Amino acid sequence: MLRVMNIRTGVPMKKSIEALVAKKLRCSPADIEHICVVRRSVDARRKPNIYLVFTVDVAFHDEEKIWRRCRDAKDVRRIAETAYVPPQPGDVVLRHRPVVVGTGPSGLAAALALARGGYKPIVFERGCDVDTRTAHVEEFWNGGTFRPESNVQFGEGGAGTFSDGKLTTRVNHPLLRHILQTLVDAGAPPEILYAYNPHVGTDILRNVVKNMRHMIELAGGTVCFQSRVTSIRRDERGRVCAVIVNGEEEYETDVVVLGIGHSARDTYYMLYDEGVVLEKKPFAVGVRIEHDQQVIDRGQYGCDAAELGLDPADYALVYHSPEGRSCYSFCMCPGGAVVAAASEEGRVVTNGMSLYRRDSGVANSALVVNVTTDDVGSGPLAGIEFQRRYEELAYKAGGSNYHAPAQTVGSFLKGSSPAEGAVHTYRPGVTWTDLHGVLPDFVTSTLEQALPYFGRKIRGFDDDGVVMTGVETRTSAPVRIVRGEDRMAVDAAGLYPVGEGAGYAGGIMSAFLDGLETANEIIRKYQPLEVVVNG
Incomplete structure (x- = not known):
């Protein structure tokens, strides 16, 4: 098979991908057996001239003939097809079924790998199944009851279930293709296998996580909802020996995969009380900003996306202040909405x-400013209290009813009285107020510098009527559960922290990868509980 890179075509496409490949390789389309698109991206650097750029893998009826002709071409190389092969199991005997805590990306990945390997994991999720959870979240967004155990942060699929479902990652790892294929097998759109900035969307992602649960159960795993792990017991040697669920039920186990997510604050405190080594880590806080999607499309493409048949445009912006702070866009959602994501009352x-x-x-993105460990005070859990402080201020400024404080960019920059803005999507509602009162001074001052800078990058970005909503505090975990090279928590043998909540991942893909690699480490060490035939 040959990998052919840098296949460029104007937008909209006037030739098929087969014709473009044949032209680049100076062969006939009839020579091509089949094509697999590996990557598709948009090049808008010379707007309004927009190009699609493809990388494809091509199988030919006579590959040797084609390869002899183009072997010296810089955009063509020969590749071998490879399939994911699970690791060989170890020989240490497991006395009990392994436990996985959490059904976010890292927990699902670990549970699925362990189940398929014959280890029969038990998965404990503190929240509800995705259908019940979705109903609870919609009720809350419509002004109804807030539920501390069933919300945007807790429940089947983790926090990513109510997001854009972005699958981008800075990590370059051979397992990523396998992860994407697993998601496609669970119902994700096939184009995530090749799109430059792949996403699933919250509506499809809800079905994907449900299907992954069924895959785990069919492979021998058990998934339990409304089951919060309230204690992890260790023996006299410090090894994990049991978990306590909902304060009363005890389950003996040798292995606990801890995929709690970045908002399980009570679990962090439990771990701290039980002597698990934790440390502070940097994170970021800020606001959500919203624009008419056409403003972003025109800034990025030079025209409306629909005119060229392109997806709504996104952006990635960063500003570095003279004081050493950085303000950057985070979790940018084209054609989306700002949502209420509280996980604690008040x-x-x-x-x-x-x-x-x-x-x-409507386009929205977080604009956040970095928070260092020196900003939050002493102690490994100081970052949590820092987040809570500003979340409580936002609650009070919004009216103590889960409405969010909001302000226009013009009012924010000019210090004028808050006025209603043009575009805002936050439910259950917003209260127009001064965002300077709900964020640290170093965050608001950096935002004041960054907004005009971003306005020079994308025209209209800092227009007076643009709306910002606060507060965005859950960009990443403010805590790291320290682990060793064996992927186990320091001084807690058998405890395997994974994903965003452990402080070793950021986003769906890196969390999924972390969970899978940890499961593979467990597989390499232990014998399965049952023999897998054709596994």
């Missing part, structure tokens, strides 16, 4: 979300 948290079609007509 606190307001924002997040962004998009459906698969990204067709709301």
Whole structure:
């Protein structure tokens, strides 16, 4: 098979991908047996001249003939097809079924790998199944009851279930293709296998996580909802020996995969009380900003995306202040909405979300400023209290009813009285107020510098009527559960922290990868509990 890179074509496409490949390799389309698109991206550097750029893998009827002709071409190389092969099991005997805590990406990945390997994991999820959870979240967004155990942060699929479902990652790892294929097998759209910035969308992602649960159960695993792990017991040697669920039920185990997510604050405190080594880590806080999607499309493409048949445009912006702070866009959601993402009573948290079609007509992104470990005070859990402080201020400024404080960019920059803005999507509602009162001074001062800078990058970005909503505090975990090279928590043998909550991942793909690699480490060490035939 040959990999052919840098296949460029104008937008909209006037030739088939087969014709473009044949032209680049100076062969006939009839020579091509089949084509697999590996990557598709948009090049808008010379707008309004927009190009699609493809990388494809091509099988030919006579590969040797084609290879002799183009072997010296810089955009063509020969590749071998490879399939994922699970690791060979170890020989240490497991006395009990392994436990996985959490059904976010890292927990699902670990549980699925262990189940398929014959280890029969038990998965404990503190929240509800995705259908019940979705109903609870919609009720809350419509002004109804807030539920501390069933919300945007807790429940089947983790926090990513109510997001854009972005699958981008800075990590370059051979397992990523296998992960994407696993998601496709669970119902994700096939184009995630080749799109430059792949996303699933919250509407499809809900079905994907449900299907992954069924895959785990069919492979021998057990998934339990409304089951919060309230204690992890260790023996006299410090090894994990049991977990306590909901304060009363005890399950003996040798292995606990801890995929709690970045918002399980009570679990962090439990781990701290039980002597698990934790440390502070940097994170970021800020606001959500919203624009008419056409403003972003025109800034990025030079025209409306629909005119060229392109997806709604996204952006990635960063500003470095003279004081050493950075302000950057985070979790940008084209055609989406800002959502209420609280997980504790009396606190307001924002997040962004998009459906698969990204067709709301409104773009949103977090604009956040880095928070260092020196900013938050002493102790490994100081970052949590820092987050809580500003979430409580936001709750009070919003009216103590889970409405979010909001302000226009013009009012924020000019220090004028808050006035209603043009575009805002946050439910259950917003209260117009001064965002300077709900964020640290170093965050608001950096935002004041960054907004005009971003306005020079994308025209209209800092227009007076643009709306910002606060507060965005859950960009990443403020805590790291320290682990060794064996992927176990320091001084807690058998405890395997994974994913965003452990402080070793950021986003769906890196969390999924972390969970899978940890499961593979467990597989290499232990014998399965049952023999897998044709596994």
